Amino acid sequence: MSNKQLRIMFVDDDVITGKVMKRNCDNAGYACQVFTDAENCLNKFLQVGADLVITDLRMPGMTGFDLLSELRQIDTDIPVLVMTGYSSVENAVEAMKRGASDFIKKPFDFNELQLMIERSMKAAEISNENKLLKRRLGSRRNRFGLIGDTRVMKTLFDTIDKLAEVDCCAVILGESGTGKELVARALHEHSPRKNEYFVSVDCSRINETVFQREMFGHVQHGVNDATLNMKGLVEQANGGTLFLDDIGKLSDDTQVKLLRVLDEKYIQRVGSTTQIPIDIRIISASNDDVDLLLEQGKTRADFYSRLSVVSVMVPSLDERRDDIPALVEAFVLEFAERYNRKVQGYDSVSLHRLCQAHWNGNVRALRNAVERSIILADGPVLKWQSDDDEMSVDNSILQFSSDEFVSLVELEYEYISHVLNCFKGKKTKVANVLGIDKTTLWRKLRRYDNSDEHI
Numbered sequence: 001m002s003n004k005q006l007r008i009m010f011v012d013d014d015v016i017t018g019k020v021m022k023r024n025c026d027n028a029g030y031a032c033q034v035f036t037d038a039e040n041c042l043n044k045f046l047q048v049g050a051d052l053v054i055t056d057l058r059m060p061g062m063t064g065f066d067l068l069s070e071l072r073q074i075d076t077d078i079p080v081l082v083m084t085g086y087s088s089v090e091n092a093v094e095a096m097k098r099g100a101s102d103f104i105k106k107p108f109d110f111n112e113l114q115l116m117i118e119r120s121m122k123a124a125e126i127s128n129e130n131k132l133l134k135r136r137l138g139s140r141r142n143r144f145g146l147i148g149d150t151r152v153m154k155t156l157f158d159t160i161d162k163l164a165e166v167d168c169c170a171v172i173l174g175e176s177g178t179g180k181e182l183v184a185r186a187l188h189e190h191s192p193r194k195n196e197y198f199v200s201v202d203c204s205r206i207n208e209t210v211f212q213r214e215m216f217g218h219v220q221h222g223v224n225d226a227t228l229n230m231k232g233l234v235e236q237a238n239g240g241t242l243f244l245d246d247i248g249k250l251s252d253d254t255q256v257k258l259l260r261v262l263d264e265k266y267i268q269r270v271g272s273t274t275q276i277p278i279d280i281r282i283i284s285a286s287n288d289d290v291d292l293l294l295e296q297g298k299t300r301a302d303f304y305s306r307l308s309v310v311s312v313m314v315p316s317l318d319e320r321r322d323d324i325p326a327l328v329e330a331f332v333l334e335f336a337e338r339y340n341r342k343v344q345g346y347d348s349v350s351l352h353r354l355c356q357a358h359w360n361g362n363v364r365a366l367r368n369a370v371e372r373s374i375i376l377a378d379g380p381v382l383k384w385q386s387d388d389d390e391m392s393v394d395n396s397i398l399q400f401s402s403d404e405f406v407s408l409v410e411l412e413y414e415y416i417s418h419v420l421n422c423f424k425g426k427k428t429k430v431a432n433v434l435g436i437d438k439t440t441l442w443r444k445l446r447r448y449d450n451s452d453e454h455i
Contacts, residue, residue, distance in 0.1 A: 005029065005030065005031050006029075006030045006031065006051050006052065006117070006121065007030075007031045007033075007049075007050045007051045007052075008025060008030050008031065008032045008033070008050065008051065008052050008053070008054065008117070009032075009033050009035065009041050009044065009045060009050040009052075009053045009054070010022070010025075010032055010033070010034045010035070010053075010054045010055075011034075011035045011036075011037070011038050011041045011053070011054070011055040011056060011059070011064065011067065012034075012036070012055075012056040012059075012083075013036050013037065013056065013059045013060065014056070015036060017106070018034040018035075018036065019034070021034060021054075021110075022034050024110040028110075028114060030117075033050075037059065037060075037061055037062065038055065038059060038061065038062035038063065038064060038066060038067035039061060039062045039439060041053070041055070041067065042062070042067060042070055042071070042438065042439055042442075043437070043438075043439050045071065045074070046074070046428075046437065046438050046439075049075075050078070051078070051079075051121070052078065052079045052080075052081070052117060052120065052121065053067075053071060053078065053079070053080045053081070054080075054081045054082075054083065054113075054117075055067050055068065055080065055081075055082055055083070056082075056083055056084060056106075057082050057083070057084040057091055057095065058084055064082055064084070064095075065094065065095065065098060068080055068082065068095065068098045068099060068100055069098055069099075070427070070438070070442060072098065072099040073425070073426065073427045073428065074427070074428045074438070076099075077124060078124070079101040079102075079117075079120035079121060079123070079124050080099065080100050080101055081100065081101055081102050081103070081104060081113075081116060081117070081120060082095040082100045082102075082103055082104075083103070083104045083105065083106050083108060084105070084106060091103075101120045101123070101124075102116050102119070102120055104116060143157050143160075143186075144157065144160055144182065144183070144185075144186030144189075144190070145182045145185070145186065146179055146182055146183070146186070147323065147326050147327050147330050148320055148323040148326070148327075149322075149323065149326065150319075150320040150322050150323050152315040152319050152320050153315065153320055153323060156183070156312070156313075156314065156315065159312055160183065160186050160187060160190070160312075161190075163187055163310055163312065164186070164187050164190035164191045165190070165191060165192070166310075167191070167192065167193070167281055168281075168309040168310060169262075169281065169282050169283070169284075169306060169307050169308070169309045169310075170187065170283050170284075170307075170308070170309060170310045170311070170312055171247075171283075171284045171285065171286065171290075171304075171307050171308040171310075171311050171312070172184055172283065172284070172285040172286075172311075172312045172314060173285070173286060173287075173290065173311060173312065173313050173314070174285075174287060174313060174314030174315070174316065175287055175314075175316045175362055176287045176361060176362065176364070177359075177361040177362035177363055177364030177365055178287075178314040178315065178316055178317070178362045178363060179314055179362075179363055180245070180285040180287070180314050181200065181243065181245060181285065183312060183314055184198075184200075184241070184243045184245075184283045184285060185198060185243075187241070187283055188240065188241040188243075188281075188283070191241070191281070193239065193240050193241055193281060196237075196238075196239040196240030196241075197236055197237055197238075197239070197240040197241075198237070198240055198241045198243065199233050199236050199237035199240065199241070199242050199243065200243045200245060201215075201233055201242065201243065201244050201245065202245050202246060203244055203245060203246045203247055203248075203249045203250050204245075204246045204249040206250075206254070208251055208253075208254070211254055211257075212232075212257070212270050213230075213232065213270050214232060214233060215232045215233050215234050215257075215258075216232040216234055216235070216267045216268065216269055216270060217229070217230050217231045217232030217234075217235050217267075217269040217270070218230050218232070218269050218270035218271050218272075219269050219270070219271040219272040220271065229269065229272075230269070232267070232269065234261060234267055234278060234280065235267065235269075235276060235278070237280050238278055238279060238280060239279055239280070240280065240281070241280065241281045241282075241283055242280045242281070242282050242283070243282075243283050243284070243285070244258075244282060244283070244284040244285070244307075245284075245285050246285065246286060246287070246288075247284045247285065247286050247299070247304075247307065248286045248287075248288035248290070248293050248298065248299060250299075252300065255299070255300045255303040256300070256303075258303065259300070259302060259303045259306060261278060262282065262306050263306075265277065265278055265279070266278055282307060284307045284308075290304065316362055317359045317362045317363055317366065318358065318359075321355055321356075324354060324355045324366065325351065325355065325422060325423070327363060327366060327367075328345070328346065328351065328354055328366070328370060329345065329429075331366070331367050331370035331371070332345050332346075332370060332374065332382070335370060335371050335374040335375075336374055339374055339375060341374050341375075341377055342380055343374060343377055343380050343381070343382055344380045344381055344382075344432045345381070345382060345429065345432055345433070346373075346381070346382045346383070346384060346433075347381050347382070347383055347433065347435060348419070348433045348434060348435070349383075350382060350383045350384040350385075351433060353384055353385065354366070354369070354384055369384065381432070381435070412444070416430070416434065416441070416444065416445070419433055419434060427441055427442070
């Protein structure tokens with residue numbers, strides 16, 4: 001365990017027990033905050049956090065069971081120890097079901113509790129290490145460096161899975177900023193060629209006059225018969241993957257030279273007659289209308305036919321709007337860490353605008369917008385308004401009827417339920433979006449649950 005002082009929150013409506021606990025923790029070197037009710041503990045936890053929480057189960061108002069459930073919504077990893085004078089097996093079982101790390105009966109011996117604290121912290125440390133490893137290995141929602149859980153993204157993931165293990169040429173199609181190079185890298189990194197180089201070539205930037213030298217390399221002859229062999233991009237990718245981005249910009253002559261490499265499987269460096277065998281997989285990409293390029297003769301049919309054994313379509317952001325909240329969340333975390341900004345995320349209106357905006361630059365443009373928001377942030381809650389006055393965005397969050405009317409209570413309930421559903425029940429994120437604190441949200445939900453109206 002770290003040498004950092006352990007921060008404990010202790011909750012018990014018995015004042016004497018709290019004082020004894022504080023004294024014991026001070027002696028043990030723990031930083032302990034004592035609360036006589038769960039609601040105050042929850043509020044403080046939302047503000048400053050803690051390393052471990054110990055709570056009584058049976059208390060007036062918000063019970064230890066309620067606090068445990070709320071803490072698990074906020075932080076699934078924090079160790080929570082529960083205690084009660086009602087030392088029944090049923091209480092222990094119920095507490096463990098709700099996510100308690102361990103259970104102790106009152107009155108307790110502090111030495112026994114201290115062992116429980118150390119054991120729980122060690123278990124949490126191991127759990128966090130395992131979760132970090134799994135996160136690095138990737139998840140279904142963030143696979144191949146691509147974030148998405150919509151139907152079109154699941155289809156894309158399945159296509160990558162199938163195509164990665166097949167050593168054939170492929171062309172990736174999609175609008176600018178959709179992540180075509182990420183798809184190409186995923187195909188390489190999950191293929192048998194993954195231990196070799198992935199070489200990316202931006203075809204729109206290749207200088208036609210030095211194309212052969214850049215692509216195939218060259219031999220430079222010096223004095224005293226000295227020679228300098230320079231590898232080109234194709235040779236650098238030998239054994240691995242050559243990614244040709246924006247193939248619609250290649251000239252006819254360039255296409256012929258690359259087609260010859262595909263057919264003959266060897267190259268010659270400029271200034272040399274030596275034939276060098278080449279074993280590469282070519283993955284290409286284009287954001288142009290390929291059919292139009294073929295029709296206009298800008299792309300050769302034989303060249304494109306060799307490259308496009310399989311075509312992969314990367315969806316635009318308009319086709320996967322339900323992924324925008326997850327993308328925004330990931331970008332906020334990324335840039336908040338990069339620029340050392342303490343931000344929570346966007347307010348509900350801004351998030352709605354982000355989700356409804358038409359992103360001409362797709363994911364890249366959305367990412368840039370989030371980055372700007374964080375750089376220019378004035379506080380923890382981000383706001384966003386499009387700079388494009390002509391951008392078609394429906395800024396109204398709710399659609400109202402002129403014929404049917406509901407009470408404000410019903411309206412509030414419906415909207416909170418909608419936001420809860422959008423964030424899959426994560427109450428901390430929901431409270432941030434709604435602009436209220438977690439305790440207020442908890443009270444509202446409890447009121448709805450106890451209401452006889454059953455809205």
